[in-house]
Structure formats: structure tokens, C-alpha cells
Amino acid sequence: MVDALSSVRWKRHQDAVVELSEHGIVLIVEESGCLQAKVYLKRELFLVYEYAAEGRPRFGLSLGLFVDCLNTFSAPGHAPVIEIRYPGPDMQLLLKSVDSPDACIYAEIRTRIPETISWDYNFEPAGSVPVTFTVRSAVLKEAVDDLEWPGSSIQLLLQPQPPSVTFRGEGHGDIQIDFQYYANNDLLIAFQCDHRISYRYKYKFLGATTSNIPSSVLKDNRGSKLSIGRGGLLKIQHLVSVQRPGAQHSFSDHGQQPSRIAYIEFYVKPEEDDTPIIDDS
Template identity: 75%
Template sequence: MNSPSSSAEEAPDLVCQLDNVQGMVDALTTVRWKRQQDAVMELSEHGVVLIVEETGCLQAKVYLQRELFTRYEYNGQGRPRFGVSLGLFVDCLNTFSVPGQSSILEIRYPGPDMQLLLKSVDSLDACIYAEIRTRIPDTVSWDYNFEPAGSTPLTFTVKSAALKEAIDDLEWPGSSIQINLQPVPPIVTFRGEGHGDLQIDLMYYVNTDLLVAFHCDRQVSYKYVLNMTFEHYIHRTTSSLLIVLVLTLMLLGTNTSSFELQLLTFQAA
């Protein structure tokens, strides 16, 4: 007979159940911008975070809060991370998603060989079961911190629909974009160059339905060459989810800059 202590040691880090599999598929698809896409999953008592990165300059995160799950039991120590093929994970989730029908999916980690285990639990007559091999994440700086010590990151939160509309209006493909932030009055300015010049201003307190949050203590200006990866990322957002895009502008050096993309995902009402 196993003692209570040994049973606790054998408990998986996470056992959770989800009744909206298609919503999870939609959320993860927004950050799958190429066929062979690797990701890192991070588990905690607050939920699941999936992180993807492109060429060391673009990072996207999908947050799946524990409230999205019908069952969420977390027994891990700290915040365990593991690597997984995003394409394989999404394809497996699609197997459990039945159009027009609610299906309950159980996700468990780790399995006997550190697998990610998926199982349907809503039927007594049949069961779909899948195992996904995981890997130890590379020692890479998923969490960038390029700001000088003691400084506050410059961030603003804008709804993805508004950002997509700005991209369409500015005709950015193949050209550049300049992002300006100033604290007084609090405003974010997008300026497109290439096919003429066009400027879009989002004023905090005035456009609160579009510009959800704004944190800036000094005036800054960053210029980027927009590539197809970023455009594809924005255009993959779906109406079935409320997706808020957070752009964190980070100073890398004197003349270079980068930004971090984070997806905060919630079920639509």
C-alpha cells in the first residue's frame, strides 16, 4: 500500500479539464505563424502560459487562466516549463473538438515519460487519447529584460481589432513603422512610411475602448521594419475570443529596439 507521502510525490504537476476545446484551438492558432513552430509551456497555480518566439526579436504569449477550465488541479513546484511542437499540439486539440458539440478534454502533465497527456472524458462509450512528446526547453532568454536596472518598462495595451485596423490603414507591408509614446498628454502614435506618410494617434483617456492601458514615464520613439510574420500574427486573431494585445517596448541599445507581443486570452461573453 502506498503511503500518503508517496502518493503525493507521484501526483502530476497539472490535471485540468476544459469544455471549450475550440476556443483553445483558436487562441493557439493566433500564434502559429509557420508550419514547424515550437513553443514552451509554463504551468502555475494561476493557469497555463504558452510562449513562442521568432528570430530572437518577436515573442508571443497566450495566457489561459485557470478560470477557463472546469477543473484545475496544480501540484507542481514553482513554474515548470517544457517544450512542445505547437503544430502537433493544435492538431491533437482539433481531434478532440467536435463542431456544434461541447466536448470535455482532460490535460495532464507529466506522463510516465514526461509526455503531455490528452484524453476525452465526456463519453462512457468511447475515449480519445493522445500523448505528445515534450522536450527540455533550450536555455534561451524567453523573458527578456533589456531595460536598465531600476527603470520601468514602457507598455501599452491595445485591442487586436484596433491594431489590425491601424495596420490596414497604414499600408505597412514592405515598409517601416514608427511608434511614438509620450506621457503628457498620454498618447501612442503610429506612423507609417513607404507609400506616403500616414499617422494614427491613440490618446489614453480618450480612446479607452481601444487603448486599454498605458504606462510611460518618458517620451520615446522606436522604428521597425514590419515583416510578414507580425502582419500574419495580427490577422490570425478571431472574433470568437476577446484578445488583447500588449506591446512592451524595450530599449536594446543606442539605435536598436524590439518589442514583445503578449496575448491575454479570455472567453467571449
């Protein structure tokens, strides 16, 4: 869980909005109206999940403090059972370890009334066929890291013939990274695109989507799914394993169950002055 939350923490002091529902918890982080990240913690991830609110309560908190606080609960070689409650007497978020009656760690995090999310959106496909590709998370991170060198604007180009994905950076120098689907489909796992499409994204937002990918994601050799929707909205999905306390090895032989996965989504708006290149041929 800490891994999942840490992956959307790209700066030290960062606010987040938490939304509770009968399906689980969603944590939303936003930056400059151009980048938004969501962490989905489904109710199946929790040992016990009790929900008795009307509507979907939302509250704001400091993501940095929340992560540091959760880190306080964890000890090397020990996965604690933590009870999380909301609201407390003063609308706090209350956390308490419940492993031992004689030793406990507790925390109270002050919450605030959340700011309105400046851009809540519907991610809609750009055309009749969704434009999407899946690449190994480690490879994606490496590519984005390499793109830091040229400059602040990164062009993402997808073309069906030959099926390939191109990252191009121009600035202090030029760099182009191509993923050829047929050449090495071990890196580019899946590809779906029926027309040529290209958008530019600010590097600092693109970099934030991969800068804190948990090491467990890289070790598990997972894939990250990237989709381009209407208006060039880029959606990046990572999957993070969330292990149940005391059952760390239950699924090691059979792969991770879907219910043990936390979904992380990033949405990046394209640069506004960019004219998309769309070729329907």
C-alpha cells in the same frame, strides 16, 4: 483555449515550450530571438487542476500539432471536456476526452527537452512613468495589416503633446496612421506617456502579433494593451475569452469574469540600428 494557442501560431511548423506551475500553464513561442509570445492559462480556467510536481516542469512540443490535436477534440456545437496529463510513460503529453464512456478521443504528443529560451527578460518601464496605450484590438489589427504595404520597418511613435500614437511605414511607399487620444478615445482607450519616444520594429514581427488574433477578441470589442519598456522592448497584450464547457452563457449578461480570460503577451525587440528618439520635455 484553441483560440488562445492559435493566436501565437504564426507559421505552420512552430515549436513551443510549455511550463507548468501551481498557478497554471504558460506556453512560450520564440522567433529569431526578436519575437516572443506567451500564453498564460491560469489554473482557474480549468475545471480541475492538479499539480504535484516539484519545481516547474518544462517541455517542448510542436505548437502546430498541439493546436491541430485540440481541434480534433472539438466538434461543432459541442465543447468537450478534455483531460490533459503530463508526463506519460514516455514523457508524452496525454490528452483524452472524458465526456462519454463509450466514445472517446485520445492523443499522445511526443515532447522534447526544451531549448533554452534565448532571451528571458524583465520588462521594465522605460522611465518613471510606464509608456503604454490601449487600443481596440480590431483597430490595431487593421492598422498593422495596412502597414504591410510600405516595407519591412515600422516606426512607432508616442508623444504626450498632443497625446497620440503614430505608426509610420516607409519603403515602397509611405503610410502613417495616427491615433489621437482626444480626437477619438473610443479607439484609443487609454494613453500614458510623459515623453516622446520612438522605435522601429520589423514588420514581420509586428504583424505576427496581430495576424492570428481570435475572432472572438474582435467580436467582443476588446482592447489590446501596448507598452514600450527599457531598450524599446514592445509588449503587446491581448485578452482571449475561454469559456467553460457547459457554461457558455453563464457570464454573458455580466461580462466575462477575470478568471475566464487567457492572457497573451507578445514581446518584440526593436531594430538594433535604430537610434531611439527620446524627448523628456
